[in-house]
Amino acid sequence: METILEARGLTKVYRTRAAPTAALRGVDLAVRRGEFISVMGPSGCGKSTLLYLLGLLATPTEGTVVLDGTDTGAISDGRRTHLRRRHIGFVFQRFNLLAALSAEDNVAIALRLRHEAAQSRAREMLAAVGLDDKRRRHPSELSVGEQQRVAIARALVTRPDVLLADEPTGNLDSEASDRVLDLIGRFHQPSGQTIVLITHNEKVAERAERLVRMRDGRIAPN
Amino acid sequence: MRGLRAITFDEYYDILASSFVDMDLVIGSVVFVAGFVCFLVILLTVYTMVVERTREIGVLKAMGASRTQVFGLVMAEAGLICAAGIVAGFLLTWASRALILDLQPLWTVDIPAVRFAYAAALAAGGTVLGALHPARRAARQDPVESLRYE
Numbered sequence: 001m002e003t004i005l006e007a008r009g010l011t012k013v014y015r016t017r018a019a020p021t022a023a024l025r026g027v028d029l030a031v032r033r034g035e036f037i038s039v040m041g042p043s044g045c046g047k048s049t050l051l052y053l054l055g056l057l058a059t060p061t062e063g064t065v066v067l068d069g070t071d072t073g074a075i076s077d078g079r080r081t082h083l084r085r086r087h088i089g090f091v092f093q094r095f096n097l098l099a100a101l102s103a104e105d106n107v108a109i110a111l112r113l114r115h116e117a118a119q120s121r122a123r124e125m126l127a128a129v130g131l132d133d134k135r136r137r138h139p140s141e142l143s144v145g146e147q148q149r150v151a152i153a154r155a156l157v158t159r160p161d162v163l164l165a166d167e168p169t170g171n172l173d174s175e176a177s178d179r180v181l182d183l184i185g186r187f188h189q190p191s192g193q194t195i196v197l198i199t200h201n202e203k204v205a206e207r208a209e210r211l212v213r214m215r216d217g218r219i220a221p222n
Numbered sequence: 223m224r225g226l227r228a229i230t231f232d233e234y235y236d237i238l239a240s241s242f243v244d245m246d247l248v249i250g251s252v253v254f255v256a257g258f259v260c261f262l263v264i265l266l267t268v269y270t271m272v273v274e275r276t277r278e279i280g281v282l283k284a285m286g287a288s289r290t291q292v293f294g295l296v297m298a299e300a301g302l303i304c305a306a307g308i309v310a311g312f313l314l315t316w317a318s319r320a321l322i323l324d325l326q327p328l329w330t331v332d333i334p335a336v337r338f339a340y341a342a343a344l345a346a347g348g349t350v351l352g353a354l355h356p357a358r359r360a361a362r363q364d365p366v367e368s369l370r371y372e
Contacts, residue, residue: 092281
């Protein structure tokens with residue numbers, strides 16, 4: 001299968017007042033289209049930094065990310081934004097729903113940013129994650145598990161090539177966590193959605209087809 | 223007669239006109255101060271709004287919102303505040319006029335339509351100037367730092 005997302009020699013150094021801190025040190029990783037991989041490692045090993053770089057939210061100090069055949073190291077910020085909008089969906093640990101909007105509008109906004117018809121597709125997507133009856137509720141009126149399901153609907157409603165999930169079950173109890181992981185798995189299985197899931201939880205990581213371990217900013221050998 | 227001076231109608235008109243020049247200066251100063259206050263209020267309101275929504279701006283950027291879209295969102299929200307302010311201002315003016323005429327029926331309170339247009343233009347100008355800096359700040363926010371913002 002073709003490679004949809006590739007990290008080539010990714011290094012990220014954060015320049016702080018005290019001293020430069022290397023969060024990533026030459027990471028190479030290739031993700032094939034339709035693959036479900038999890039990236040696992042202890043806190044501070046660079047997992048989230050890797051996710052932000054793969055999602056084109058940050059630029060590497062060295063190395064590059066190749067997304068769907070485009071080397072993103074040599075393109076403008078505007079083009080990177082366009083690629084992110086077209087190809088990437090994010091799910092965050094803290095859900096990051098917009099508090100002032102209903103569940104339906106939270107999902108629809110991802111489509112509106114692309115100038116696409118929004119409401120009916122947002123409703124379909126909410127139905128797909130089992131929240132059709134709660135589409136008018138605001139995030140504060142939903143349980144944490146339901147909020148994360150809205151966040152997944154928002155990430156997938158644009159049919160991104162790659163779903164990047166940063167500790168999506170980190171704030172959930174085990175029951176809600178299982179539901180969210182089942183949901184992610186359900187989108188992966190029939191449609192072949194490419195998924196990169198960041199976690200520090202072994203059980204969560206085992207849900208993926210491939211497990212990549214990180215330590216001290218590097219991919220650890222298996 | 224001693225102690226009295228006769229003046230022509232033209233002289234009287236000139237005296238009257240020169241006093242209105244002074245009045246225009248006072249009104250102009252008040253308008254300038256009002257415009258400056260409008261600019262400051264919008265600047266502070268929109269800046270606070272942008273800081274409070276740092277995380278939300280990060281989320282929008284993660285979803286692929288461009289700098290232009292974020293800039294446009296902030297300016298649009300400032301525009302809504304401005305529109306609400308203009309409507310409220312016009313209503314207050316109308317209510318004040320009605321109250322004055324109710325209390326003093328012989329007075330004349332004449333506000334030409336062009337004055338409303340000036341007031342709206344002043345508010346719109348103050349809003350654009352006041353919202354420009356916070357909107358640019360929002361558009362240029364680093365998405366990762368925004369997402370990590372507490």
